[in-house]
Structure formats: structure tokens, C-alpha cells
Amino acid sequence: MLAGQMMTQALTITSIMEFADRVFPEVEIVSFTAENPLHRYTLADAFRRSRQLANALAAAGVQTGDRIATLAWNDYRHFELYYAVPCSGAVCHTINPRLFPEQIDYIINHAEDKLLFTDPAFLPLLEQSKSTLPTLTKIVVLTNAANMPQTSLSNIEDYESFIADHADHFDWPDIDENTASGLCYTSGTTGNPKGVLYSHRSCVLHSYAAALPDTMNLSSKDVILPIVPMFHVNAWSIPYCAAMVGAKIVFPGAKMGDGETLQRLINSEQVTISAGVPTIWLALLNYLRESGKKISSLKRIVVGGAACPLSIIEEFQEKHDVYTHQSWGMTETSPLGVFNTLKSGMDDLPKKELDQIRLKQGRPVFGVDLRIVADDGSIQPWDGESIGEVRIKGNWICSAYYKYEGKASHDEHGYLKTGDVACMDKRGYMRITDRSKDVIKSGGEWISSIELENVAVGHPAILEAAVIGIPDVKWSERPLLIAVKLAGEKIDEKTLLSYLDGKVAKWWIPENVVFVDELPHTATGKVSKKDLRSQFANYITKS
Structure with a gap:
């Protein structure tokens, strides 16, 4: 073998941060928070505070591999955690606050989280669990001292006080790209939730793929509103790929389901692209219908988490000139699996045929290998009719669940068995027909x-x-x-x-x-x- 003579650089979240800090320091991050309806600062500010946070974590005894939990909405402090925690060698464990209290207890205990960063709104939820979370050494509330709520919890501090006395320079450690960076648990519809442990490498590669022209097509000219929550699958990697390309970010905080707030943020911040589940888009469309207001800057939306009805696609296109992209993935796939963009020449297809293509979840993204497998184990042809279970493997696909000893979720060829039933057409577009348990x-x-x-x-x-x-x-x-x-x-x-x-x-x-x-x-x-x-x-x- 004749080896190439090219340099290598570790694919780490730290490299994204350091690149964005040098090249896009002036790019804005705007956040809706309970204490400030329009907090505004830059990427340079965010990374400076991330360095303070990294020093605070070290002072609190956080070591390489420790799990640091977040129970939080989409805002600038959560963004700082997305970088400071994994770049210091720890694992950012995002927890869904909409889970049942018993599930949250289980997740924190199973992950053995050391610190927990929480939005003030979730303190009552944690107060119910204060005697069942033995691994937590400290709870940090994502607010300042003036807005710190009363609580019965002990060893608790507001975020601004937690980082205030720490230097804003930090020597980031050299991290192997396969080091764990994030942890997210499935929703646990059958049995206890299962943990998916992401790596720096998987997150960087996923961010590259998410920003590509045939996926979200992100650039420094974009303003992105991630309505998909940061507590779920790394917010579809938007906090990373937006910084990678220098796109302005607008965080909706707890108002991600409020159509009026979303419309106001889109217009005031000139949002060009947004991403979220269908229920979010229904709420926004309802508000737009009732108010008669417009979203003139918005050019495209990404829909994932569930199939998007044609009615949503048509209303956004015909009433607001907004293009809708379907996508498919899951916690185990980081989540990007397929994404729906049209191939060259498809724009000229008859509307009925075009509608049928746009209703599909999309084409596989380079970096994943996807197949449709029948009940007898045979691989189905891409003919638009033959259905089977979606199985997938690739650079950002879960190879095993964290600390899990249950039934294997992969087949003998190493493909993840997703439980989704689908077919692929001859053009390479996947149509999910159901979850296997819902057919x-x-x-x-x-x-x-x-x-x-x-x-x-x-x-x-x-x-x-x-x-x-x-x-x-x-x-x-x-x-x-x-x-x-x-x-x-x-x-x-x-x-x-x-x-x-x-x-x-x-x-x-x-x-x-x-x-x-x-x-x-x-x-x-x-x-x-x-x-x-x-x-x-x-x-x-x-x-």
C-alpha cells in the first residue's frame, strides 16, 4: 500500500468552536428567555463564556468522561453547555423535560450524572426527585441571582454566579475524536429509555452532512431558528453546523410551540430557515391564518419527527412562499438518515407526481448505508412498492446502547434495526409507511x-x-x-x-x-x- 501524504486533524467539537471563534466572531445569537425576551450576543461572547464555564466545571471536580446533564430549553446558556462540556472532555447529557418524572429519575441515575443544569421552570419537577438522585453533586439553575427562584433543593446555584469568578481563557485538552461527546436517551415507548452515546467524530461528520446543499443548505447568509429542542438529538446538530458555517442562530426558548412568538422572531430577526416537528408548524400556520400576518423572510423549513401532511406543504408554499423539506431519522441516527430535496429536472414534473415525491421522507445522505429488509431477511428492491423494515448503518449511527444488556438492536450485518416500515423508489426516495407496531x-x-x-x-x-x-x-x-x-x-x-x-x-x-x-x-x-x-x-x- 502506498500511503497518502496528507495531514490529519481530529474531528472534534472543539475544532468547530475554535474555527467559528476565529472566522465568525461577530455572528449573532438571539435568545428568548424567561428573564429576557430578546437576549442578544455574538459567537465570540458565547465561546468566551464557554471558557468560563469550562473553568467552573473543572473547579467543581468534573473529569474526563463525567456525564453533565441538562434539563433546558433552546437558549444561549444551553448553547454554551453544548460546547464547554464536550470540549472539556465530559459528556453533555441532554434530558427531555417532557418525560414522566419516573423516566427522568431513571435516566439521571442510569447515566450517573454528576452535575445538572436546569431551566428554572423545571425545579418543581426536580424537587419531586431530590431523594432519588444520589450521583448529583450540584444543580445549576440557568438564570442569574436576581431571578433565582425559591426551592427546597440543596447544593444549588444560579448559572451566572457559577461562572462569574472564573477566567475566560481555558486550555482545551487534546481529545481523541472517538471520545464520547453527548448522550441522549430514547423516549422509552417500550420499557426503560435507552441511552445513545455520540462521539466528537460522529457529531462533526453529522454536522458536515446536515449543512450540505442537498440537506439544509446552510451558509453564513442564513439565519436559522431551531425549533427542534436542544434536549432532543443535539437539536439535529444545528448548534454545531450553524457555527461551522457562520449562520446566525435565533433560539425560541420555552416559546417553541407559540405561533405568535415564532412569527415575531422570524420577522424581527429575518429568519431564513427553521426546523421542527409537524405540530409546531400547525401551531404557526394557525396563528398566521387567525392573525393575517406574514413570515416574509422565511424561505424553507425542515420537518422531522413525523410525516408531514401535504396540506402543510401546500399552505406554506402557496400562502407564504416557504418550501418544505421532509426528513427522517431517530435518536440512534443522530438523527439524519434521509432528507428530501428534489433532483435536477424534477421541478418540471406534473404537480400530482411532484406532490407524491415531496410527501416522501427523502434520499439517503452520504455517510449512511440504508436498506429495506423483508420479514424473511431478504433485501427489498428499490421499486417503490416492496416494503420492509428500514435498517441503517454509517458514521453517525448508534452501534450499541449505553450500559444496555437487553436484546440486540442490530442484525448480523451490523445494520441498526429501526422498527420503521418503508419502501424505496427507483429514484432513491424513501417512503415511511408506518412504525412496525403501528401498521x-x-x-x-x-x-x-x-x-x-x-x-x-x-x-x-x-x-x-x-x-x-x-x-x-x-x-x-x-x-x-x-x-x-x-x-x-x-x-x-x-x-x-x-x-x-x-x-x-x-x-x-x-x-x-x-x-x-x-x-x-x-x-x-x-x-x-x-x-x-x-x-x-x-x-x-x-x-
Whole structure:
């Protein structure tokens, strides 16, 4: 072998920070926080404070490999933790505050977190757990002394006091790129949550991929609003890839689900791109409809976490000239797996054909290897029809769960078994048809709950919809459509079912519709099918 004669540099989050600090020091970070509705500073300010934070962590006894937990919204202090913790050699463990208290207890104890940084709003949640978190040596509240709330917790300090007396220079250690940088637990829909341990290398490579032209297409000319929470899968790597390219960041804090705040931030800060789950976009569109206001600077949005209905895509495009990109991934994939951008020449396709492509989750991103596997283990062709489980491996895919001794989640070829059911078309676009546990089998044939939901939400009177399977004597299982009406709208079962006719296979159309005031959601904003199946366990079909 003739070896190349090129230099190598460790792929670390530290390298992103040091590069951005030199090249983009003037780039702004704007944050909505409880104490300041429009905090504004620069990347240079952020990294200076990250160095203070790194010194404070060292003074608190934090060592290489220690897990440092965050229970926080998207704001500038959380951004500082995203850099100071992994760059000092520790592990930034982001925790979803929407999980049940018992799950949060389990996660903190399982990770053996040493310090916990929390938003003031979550102190009551932690007060319930104060006797069950033995590994925590200190709790730091993400605020200043003037806004520090009263609490019964001990060994607690506000963030500004925690870092105040420390120098703003720090000698960052040389870190092997395979060193653990972040930890995020799955939502635990079956059993206890499982930890996914990211590395510096995986985060840098994922950030490169996320910023590419055929993914988020980020540059220093962009202003990005990450509505996807920083407590979930590294906020889709936006805090890293935005700094990498010098894009201005606008953090919505606790207002990520508030349409009025989002509209105001988009316009005042001239946001060009944003990312979040479908429920967020429904909230924004509802506000825009009711207020008559516009989002003139916004050019594109990225939708992940659940399939995006055509109605959302069309309303953003036709009413606001905003392009919608679908994507797919999971905690185990960092999360980028596929991303939907059109190939050359596709813009000229007939609208109906183009719509069908845009409804798909997207094409694999270089850096991952994806295949569709049938029940018998055979690899399915990319023909747009053959379905199977999505299996994936690559540079930012989880190889094992943290401290987990349960059933293997990978097949004999090293591919992660995702539990998602999909097909690939000849152009390389993936269409998720369901989670394996959510697919409805009626009369021996499969029905996609996702496609039914997306069509139902297209009705102008429907805000949100979910489909689950219910037992049926004749067909074994039939779909039940559960829908939430838009405020002030009137629609009955017959009208909604008639709307489905011609848009899906006739035998897919449910016999039953139940209207509810709201749907249950998981901690990451997805509709909780588990809760719906429990709620409607005794429902008797009309068929």
C-alpha cells in the first residue's frame, strides 16, 4: 500500500468552536428567555463564556468522561453547555423535560450524572426527585441571582454566579475524536429509555452532512431558528453546523410551540430557515391564518419527527412562499438518515407526481448505508412498492446502547434495526409507511396509518388526526380514525369519510371516526399511538 501524504486533524467539537471563534466572531445569537425576551450576543461572547464555564466545571471536580446533564430549553446558556462540556472532555447529557418524572429519575441515575443544569421552570419537577438522585453533586439553575427562584433543593446555584469568578481563557485538552461527546436517551415507548452515546467524530461528520446543499443548505447568509429542542438529538446538530458555517442562530426558548412568538422572531430577526416537528408548524400556520400576518423572510423549513401532511406543504408554499423539506431519522441516527430535496429536472414534473415525491421522507445522505429488509431477511428492491423494515448503518449511527444488556438492536450485518416500515423508489426516495407496531393488517393486507392521517389532515376543518387498528371479527383488524377539529369548525363522520374517498384505496377507508378535543403526544411531540390504543382498547367497530 502506498500511503497518502496528507495531514490529519481530529474531528472534534472543539475544532468547530475554535474555527467559528476565529472566522465568525461577530455572528449573532438571539435568545428568548424567561428573564429576557430578546437576549442578544455574538459567537465570540458565547465561546468566551464557554471558557468560563469550562473553568467552573473543572473547579467543581468534573473529569474526563463525567456525564453533565441538562434539563433546558433552546437558549444561549444551553448553547454554551453544548460546547464547554464536550470540549472539556465530559459528556453533555441532554434530558427531555417532557418525560414522566419516573423516566427522568431513571435516566439521571442510569447515566450517573454528576452535575445538572436546569431551566428554572423545571425545579418543581426536580424537587419531586431530590431523594432519588444520589450521583448529583450540584444543580445549576440557568438564570442569574436576581431571578433565582425559591426551592427546597440543596447544593444549588444560579448559572451566572457559577461562572462569574472564573477566567475566560481555558486550555482545551487534546481529545481523541472517538471520545464520547453527548448522550441522549430514547423516549422509552417500550420499557426503560435507552441511552445513545455520540462521539466528537460522529457529531462533526453529522454536522458536515446536515449543512450540505442537498440537506439544509446552510451558509453564513442564513439565519436559522431551531425549533427542534436542544434536549432532543443535539437539536439535529444545528448548534454545531450553524457555527461551522457562520449562520446566525435565533433560539425560541420555552416559546417553541407559540405561533405568535415564532412569527415575531422570524420577522424581527429575518429568519431564513427553521426546523421542527409537524405540530409546531400547525401551531404557526394557525396563528398566521387567525392573525393575517406574514413570515416574509422565511424561505424553507425542515420537518422531522413525523410525516408531514401535504396540506402543510401546500399552505406554506402557496400562502407564504416557504418550501418544505421532509426528513427522517431517530435518536440512534443522530438523527439524519434521509432528507428530501428534489433532483435536477424534477421541478418540471406534473404537480400530482411532484406532490407524491415531496410527501416522501427523502434520499439517503452520504455517510449512511440504508436498506429495506423483508420479514424473511431478504433485501427489498428499490421499486417503490416492496416494503420492509428500514435498517441503517454509517458514521453517525448508534452501534450499541449505553450500559444496555437487553436484546440486540442490530442484525448480523451490523445494520441498526429501526422498527420503521418503508419502501424505496427507483429514484432513491424513501417512503415511511408506518412504525412496525403501528401498521394495520386488515384481511391479510397492510394499511398505512400514516397515509390515512395525512389525507385526513388535508381537510380544512381538521387540525390533527391519528389512526390506530381496532379488532374486527370479519377482517381481524380495521382502522379507527381519531380526529381533532379546528376551533369553530363543524364536520361530521360522514363528511370526513367522504373526503377520504378517491384519495386512498377504498378498502383502507375506516368505518369509524371519533372526534376528540385533543390527541395525546409523546415527550418529543409525536402522537402517542400507545396511549390511543389504551384509550380505545374496548372500542367496538361498526363494521
